[in-house]
Amino acid sequence: MSAAPAEIDRPVSPPTPTPRRARREARVDGAQRRREARRQLRYELISGGSGVALALFMWGHMALVGSILTGARGFDALAGGLEEVYIAQPTVLAITALFLIHAAMASRKIPAQIREHRKLRAVTEPLRVESARSPGHLESSLWVWQVWTGMILLVLGSFHLVLVGFDVFTDTFGVRTGIEAASTQARVSEGLWIVYALLLLCVEFHASTGLYRFAVKWGIGSRLGRPALRRIEHVLLYGFLGLGFLTLAVLAKWIEPPLAFLLGATV
Amino acid sequence: MSTEMITLETPRRLRFEIFRFNPEDPSSEPHHQTFELDEQPFMTLYIALNRIREEQDPSLQFDFACRSAICGSCGMLVNGRPRLACNTLTRDLGETIRLEPLPVFKLIGDLSVDTGTWFRGMAEQVGGWIEEKAPFQAHAEEERMDADLAQAIYEGERCIECGCCIAGCGVANVNPDFVGAAGLNRIARFMRDPRDARSEDDWFEVVSDENGVFGCIGLMGCHDVCPKELPLLEQYAYLRRKMLGAAREEERT
Numbered sequence: 095m096s097a098a099p100a101e102i103d104r105p106v107s108p109p110t111p112t113p114r115r116a117r118r119e120a121r122v123d124g125a126q127r128r129r130e131a132r133r134q135l136r137y138e139l140i141s142g143g144s145g146v147a148l149a150l151f152m153w154g155h156m157a158l159v160g161s162i163l164t165g166a167r168g169f170d171a172l173a174g175g176l177e178e179v180y181i182a183q184p185t186v187l188a189i190t191a192l193f194l195i196h197a198a199m200a201s202r203k204i205p206a207q208i209r210e211h212r213k214l215r216a217v218t219e220p221l222r223v224e225s226a227r228s229p230g231h232l233e234s235s236l237w238v239w240q241v242w243t244g245m246i247l248l249v250l251g252s253f254h255l256v257l258v259g260f261d262v263f264t265d266t267f268g269v270r271t272g273i274e275a276a277s278t279q280a281r282v283s284e285g286l287w288i289v290y291a292l293l294l295l296c297v298e299f300h301a302s303t304g305l306y307r308f309a310v311k312w313g314i315g316s317r318l319g320r321p322a323l324r325r326i327e328h329v330l331l332y333g334f335l336g337l338g339f340l341t342l343a344v345l346a347k348w349i350e351p352p353l354a355f356l357l358g359a360t361v
Numbered sequence: 362m363s364t365e366m367i368t369l370e371t372p373r374r375l376r377f378e379i380f381r382f383n384p385e386d387p388s389s390e391p392h393h394q395t396f397e398l399d400e401q402p403f404m405t406l407y408i409a410l411n412r413i414r415e416e417q418d419p420s421l422q423f424d425f426a427c428r429s430a431i432c433g434s435c436g437m438l439v440n441g442r443p444r445l446a447c448n449t450l451t452r453d454l455g456e457t458i459r460l461e462p463l464p465v466f467k468l469i470g471d472l473s474v475d476t477g478t479w480f481r482g483m484a485e486q487v488g489g490w491i492e493e494k495a496p497f498q499a500h501a502e503e504e505r506m507d508a509d510l511a512q513a514i515y516e517g518e519r520c521i522e523c524g525c526c527i528a529g530c531g532v533a534n535v536n537p538d539f540v541g542a543a544g545l546n547r548i549a550r551f552m553r554d555p556r557d558a559r560s561e562d563d564w565f566e567v568v569s570d571e572n573g574v575f576g577c578i579g580l581m582g583c584h585d586v587c588p589k590e591l592p593l594l595e596q597y598a599y600l601r602r603k604m605l606g607a608a609r610e611e612e613r614t
Contacts, residue, residue, distance in 0.1 A: 124566070127570065128565065128566050131566045131570040131573075134570050135569045135608055137575070138601075139605070210535040213531075213534045214531045217529060217580075217582065218531060220440060220442045221442055221529065223442075231581075233579075233581040233582075237580050310581070311577075311601060312601055313594075316594075
C-alpha cells in the first residue's frame, strides 16, 4: 500500500463558459462591474433609508395633526409655534425632497414591461392559494400592494405637499401665513376628507408594510421571527389607522375634539 | 391506527391534470392530459406518477432518483406551487391535482426539466466553489471551527438544488441572469467559510449588483417554497449586511 498523495488531484482548468457567463463577461469589465455594484448598493440604501425616514416622520406627523384632538386652539398653538421657530418650513421642503427621492429610487424595480408583470403574477398567484399544507402566502402580494399604494401616494401625497406648502409659505388659505385649524377644517369638511381618507389608508399601509419588509431584508429582529414581526406591523398599522381616522373625523367636523378638556376650555 | 382509518374509508378518486409536451417531437403541442387514480394510504406524488406511468401511459416523462427529498430532481409545480413530488402527500391536496414542469429551466419533456445547465451557469457566475487558502493536506489535522459557524455553513450546504426557489422567484422568472436564492445561499455558505481565501470585498461585484442580492424585490417566495426549509431570508440579510460592511471598509481605505 503506497502512501496517499499529499495533495488530491482535482481539475484546475476553468469550466467551459456557458452562454450566461459569456453574456456576463462580454457586457462589462471589472471596474465597470464594481461601479455598478456600488451603485446598486447605494440605490438600495437610499430607497430603504428614505422609506424608513418617511415612515418615522409619519408617526411624528400623526402627533402634530393629532393635536386637533385637543381642539383648534391646541392645533394652532403647535403649528404657530413650529412656524415661529422655523422648524415647519424647512421640514416641509426636506420631506418633499425625501418623498421625491424615495419615489424615484423605490420605483426602479417596478417591471417596465407588461410581459414581466404577467410572469410575476403567474408565479405569485398560486403561492397565495391556501392549502392543507401551507397557508396562503401573503408576502408575495405585499410587494404588489406596495407598488399600488406607492403610486397613489405619489399623486395624493404630491397634492397634499403642495397644499401644505401654500399653507406654510403663503396666506392663500386662512387669515395669515401658516397652517391654521379653521381653514384646514373648512376644506377637509367641505369634501377633501375623501382625498385624506384614501391618503391615510395608503400611507399607513405603505409605511408599516415597508418597515416590515425593510426589517426582513436586513435581518432586523430576525430572532423574533417573521410571524412576530408581522404582528408588530399589524399593531402599528391598525393603531395608526385608528388614530388617523379619529383625527380625520375631528378635522372634517364630524365629531367634537375628544381631548378638548386637556386645555381646560371650550373649542 | 391512522393507516387503518384511511384504508377503511373508500379511497378518493384523484384527477391528475398533467402538462404534456415533447419539444423533440415536431407534432407535439403543449396541453394538459387528465389521468385518474385511486388514492392509497400515504401516497406521494412520486408514487402516483410512477403508477400512472406503469399502468396508464409509459411515455410520461418526469424525473426522480432518491424518493427521499435529497437528490432534488423531482421539483415540479403542484397546483402552481413549486414542490418536490417525493415529499408531497396527495392527502394534503384536493381531488384535482395540476402538475406542471418548473418554469425558468429548459424543458426536457412533460414534467422533466434541465436544472443542471442553469445551476452550472449560476455556479460559474458566483464562483460557487471553495478557493482554498492553502493546498489541502490530506493527513494534516484540520483546523478547529466554532460549532455555531460549522452549523451555519452546514445550513447553507443542505441545499439540494432542486430549483424550487428559482421557479418560485418573481425576479428569476424575468431576469435569466439573477442568481436567485440558490445562488445567494451558496455565496453565503462560502463567504462564511474561514477556509475560503476570498474576502467580502472579492465577492462585492457578484453579490451587490442587480443580478445579486439587490436584484431581489422581496416577495419571499423562495424561503417559503424551499422543500428543505433553508433559512434563505437570513442568508439574504447576512449578504446585505456584509456588502454594506465591505463598501464602508472600502470607503475608509
